[in-house]
Amino acid sequence: MNATTKTWPEVKVTLEVITRPIAPCELIMRGQGGEITVNGGSYLFSYLGEMTEEGFRVEGYHFEKPDGESYDLPEDLSSCECGDYLARVRPGGCKHIRAVRMLRERGVVA
């Protein structure tokens, strides 16, 4: 018998941006997290990366829930640390990956 990997349905995402995240820059050295909701759950959303001579280089994104649980995603959105991503194969990835894509489409994040 062949082992098959079940593919789960695409996750639906409703995204709301309450405040935009600010990448670290000369004025705000540490940057500032933005507040977003994904499917009604609120998150502090911030950039991961480092300041270089050319400016801030984005290396990933950080989602933090009010209870302190957090997930980091790399800049290429190839993975997530959440339970859904780790447990299920979905086209388009978990809601965090999809949320970052939506934030990019809306021009909220780089």
Ligand SMILES: [Zn+2]
């Ligand atoms: Zn995730």
